[in-house]
Amino acid sequence: MTNAELAILSLIAEKPHHGYEIEQVIDARGMREWTEVGFSSIYYILKKLQDKGLIQSRPEPPKGRGPGRKVYRLTPAGQAAWRRAALSALANPERAYSPFQVGLANLPQIPEQDAVQALQEYSQRLRDRRDHVHARLNQAGDTLPFHAAAMFDLSLTLIGAELAWVRRFVRKLSE
Amino acid sequence: MTNAELAILSLIAEKPHHGYEIEQVIDARGMREWTEVGFSSIYYILKKLQDKGLIQSRPEPPKGRGPGRKVYRLTPAGQAAWRRAALSALANPERAYSPFQVGLANLPQIPEQDAVQALQEYSQRLRDRRDHVHARLNQAGDTLPFHAAAMFDLSLTLIGAELAWVRRFVRKLSE
DNA sequence: CTACAATATTCTAGTACTAGAATATCATAG
DNA sequence: CTATGATATTCTAGTACTAGAATATTGTAG
Numbered sequence: 001m002t003n004a005e006l007a008i009l010s011l012i013a014e015k016p017h018h019g020y021e022i023e024q025v026i027d028a029r030g031m032r033e034w035t036e037v038g039f040s041s042i043y044y045i046l047k048k049l050q051d052k053g054l055i056q057s058r059p060e061p062p063k064g065r066g067p068g069r070k071v072y073r074l075t076p077a078g079q080a081a082w083r084r085a086a087l088s089a090l091a092n093p094e095r096a097y098s099p100f101q102v103g104l105a106n107l108p109q110i111p112e113q114d115a116v117q118a119l120q121e122y123s124q125r126l127r128d129r130r131d132h133v134h135a136r137l138n139q140a141g142d143t144l145p146f147h148a149a150a151m152f153d154l155s156l157t158l159i160g161a162e163l164a165w166v167r168r169f170v171r172k173l174s175e
Numbered sequence: 176m177t178n179a180e181l182a183i184l185s186l187i188a189e190k191p192h193h194g195y196e197i198e199q200v201i202d203a204r205g206m207r208e209w210t211e212v213g214f215s216s217i218y219y220i221l222k223k224l225q226d227k228g229l230i231q232s233r234p235e236p237p238k239g240r241g242p243g244r245k246v247y248r249l250t251p252a253g254q255a256a257w258r259r260a261a262l263s264a265l266a267n268p269e270r271a272y273s274p275f276q277v278g279l280a281n282l283p284q285i286p287e288q289d290a291v292q293a294l295q296e297y298s299q300r301l302r303d304r305r306d307h308v309h310a311r312l313n314q315a316g317d318t319l320p321f322h323a324a325a326m327f328d329l330s331l332t333l334i335g336a337e338l339a340w341v342r343r344f345v346r347k348l349s350e
Numbered sequence: 351c352t353a354c355a356a357t358a359t360t361c362t363a364g365t366a367c368t369a370g371a372a373t374a375t376c377a378t379a380g
Numbered sequence: 381c382t383a384t385g386a387t388a389t390t391c392t393a394g395t396a397c398t399a400g401a402a403t404a405t406t407g408t409a410g
Contacts, residue, residue: 003272003277004396004397005396006277007277007280010280010284013284014284019359020359033270034270034272034273034277035272035276036270036272037397038398038399039399040397041396043359044396044397044398045396045397048396062357062358062405062406064356064357064406065355065356065358065405065407065408066356066404066405066407067357067358067359067405067406068358069357069359070358086277086278086281086285087278087290087293088278088293089274089277089278089281090275090278090279090285090294090297091292091293091294091297092274092296092300093301094273094275095209095211096273097178097209097211098269099264099267100269101209101210101326102209102210102261102264103261103262103263103265104265104325104329105185105206105322105323105326106188106261106264107322108320109185109188110258110261110262110265115265117266118262118265119265119266121266122265122267122268125266125267125268145283146282147280148280150279150282151276151279151280154276154337157336157337157339157340158271158333158336158337160336161332161336162329162332162333165328169325169329179366179367193388193389194388194389195387195388195389212367213368215367215368216366216367218388218390219366219368220366223366237376237387237388239377239387240376240378240386240388241375241376241377242375242387243388244387244389245388245389
């Protein structure tokens with residue numbers, strides 16, 4: 001099960017949803033901070049999950065604006081698959097393939113000045129990202145459930161560690 | 176330019192290579208620790224880079240065992256593209272889309288005991304990964320060029336930060 | 351009563367790989 | 381001189397998205 005599949009399956013495990021609503025929830029919760037799932041991918045993934053027998057859809061008559069919806073819910077197989085996948089995600093660290101490391105691999109061929117300048121931009125953007133996450137955290141305030149606060153905290157921790165490393169590295173480079 | 180494209184372009188920027196040799200270098204340098212590039216993707220990517228006019232190939236008569244090779248080198252456009260891409264990788268942090276965060280998003284629906292157990296497995300595997308990187312670093316010894324040592328150090332730093340976070344989190348969860 | 355905005359799904363045509371088999375060449379051991 | 385294994389590239393048939401356009405329905409503002 002891919003990242004995007006699990007993200008969508010999670011939402012359906014929480015409660016039945018239709019496609020458009022999933023997009024709205026992803027947006028409202030800022031899930032794109034930690035998962036990558038384009039609008040047009042949602043229906044694609046929904047179809048795949050259905051083909052695998054993990055979810056089933058029921059058409060609903062139109063309510064309010066717009067045409068009728070297809071509401072998806074977990075099948076028993078889907079319930080089991082969700083549980084397995086969620087626990088597996090919590091138990092198995094995955095390598096991150098970051099372009100930054102590929103960039104570092106090129107250092108010997110790059111003039112030092114250019115490298116230092118690029119790395120300083122990198123720190124600046126990391127700081128911006130940290131501030132952005134921080135702002136989102138403050139904006140949510142004390143209303144956040146425990147696990148959501150933890151997710152913000154994890155992001156801030158990882159960004160902080162990378163930022164400290166890059167700063168140290170730049171200092172060493174420009175010595 | 177994707178991660179994999181830049182990784183391969185980097186090797187060709189260093190010096191001309193043929194496809195099979197690129198596989199060997201990727202393997203020998205342990206590049207799969209920080210970049211994802213399957214054996215069969217190498218020729219695919221080489222073809223794409225050539226179609227974009229960033230590299231050109233020259234057939235070489237067979238030497239030693241095996242058939243003749245196609246040796247790839249940068250074109251002037253490739254040289255420029257490589258420089259731009261390498262600096263961009265050093266200047267632009269990218270979000271990491273980790274299944275772990277998706278797992279965390281599922282915490283409210285998971286019995287605490289199961290979650291704690293999964294997270295303990297996660298720490299254990301992170302420790303294993305850290306030890307593995309550490310072993311590779313020691314094995315390389317003092318022969319490592321500056322930037323390669325830095326890459327190991329970055330990996331260790333990031334793994335260390337994540338490990339510390341997970342340990343703290345498990346402690347809080349099981350309180 | 352009509353145009354517009356919001357809601358909702360589907361379709362088309364891509365991109366970017368990836369696994370694994372097929373094909374081919376050559377050195378060397380037996 | 382033949383089988384094997386190392387070297388080297390190409391091909392086939394997938395998977396997993398992704399952007400963006402097309403299609404359709406319904407409430408509401410003018």
